[in-house]
Amino acid sequence: MTRLREVPEVAAPAVREFPPIGERMRLAYLELWARECQIDSDRPLAVSQAEDLPRPWDPANCHDPDLRREVWQWLDQVVDWLNTEYAWDVASLTPGCWYRHPHLVHDLGTLADQRRRAGLAFTSTPLEEWHRYTLPMFIDRIRERAKSYCEEAHKDPPGRARILRYNSLEAVAERQAWYDNDTPARSPAANPDNSEFWLPQDPVIDPVTGEYL
Numbered sequence: 001m002t003r004l005r006e007v008p009e010v011a012a013p014a015v016r017e018f019p020p021i022g023e024r025m026r027l028a029y030l031e032l033w034a035r036e037c038q039i040d041s042d043r044p045l046a047v048s049q050a051e052d053l054p055r056p057w058d059p060a061n062c063h064d065p066d067l068r069r070e071v072w073q074w075l076d077q078v079v080d081w082l083n084t085e086y087a088w089d090v091a092s093l094t095p096g097c098w099y100r101h102p103h104l105v106h107d108l109g110t111l112a113d114q115r116r117r118a119g120l121a122f123t124s125t126p127l128e129e130w131h132r133y134t135l136p137m138f139i140d141r142i143r144e145r146a147k148s149y150c151e152e153a154h155k156d157p158p159g160r161a162r163i164l165r166y167n168s169l170e171a172v173a174e175r176q177a178w179y180d181n182d183t184p185a186r187s188p189a190a191n192p193d194n195s196e197f198w199l200p201q202d203p204v205i206d207p208v209t210g211e212y213l
Contacts, residue, residue: 016084019081022073024064024070028054029056031053032055058106059071059075060106074112075099075108075112091139094142095146097153111138118130
């Protein structure tokens with residue numbers, strides 16, 4: 001008599017849901033959506049009203065401390081989700097010190113936002129495109145940029161010495177002097193009507209014509 005093999009109990013779901021965003025991020029997305037709707041309407045939109053809104057997919061753009069921390073926490077959950085749901089070979093793993101790699105932080109924000117949007121779509125097409133293009137290209141960039149430098153512990157970037165030289169006082173002064181020499185002085189001939197280029201303090205743009213009102 002053949003005995004059926006016992007199936008082990010599963011303590012957790014076989015596949016995990018993509019990490020949801022928090023309330024502060026949700027409000028930020030709602031504000032962006034409202035501004036986008038206003039741009040598409042017939043009413044003009046003040047430029048500064050849209051420029052000052054935080055973009056949750058770009059942590060550097062989130063200046064509110066509570067929102068910024070929520071974005072960091074969300075990306076932390078996304079990294080764990082990526083490493084458990086999509087990484088099989090070690091080369092596909094996002095390193096644990098990702099938060100100390102600015103290039104990974106910028107990449108992860110976009111990757112996570114695209115996955116969030118794909119999950120909200122009414123068809124599977126955006127998610128299929130995320131699987132086909134966004135995720136593989138992200139993994140390729142990890143392999144190319146991070147390589148195996150941080151397998152055991154975080155290491156400074158190989159280009160750190162050049163970055164320090166670029167930001168040294170001598171290098172900064174040399175570049176600024178070159179910029180100054182390359183900038184021609186304003187002359188009456190270059191500006192015959194002696195008029196200054198001027199924009200209103202809070203310019204308003206017609207969304208149809210693109211003209212300043």
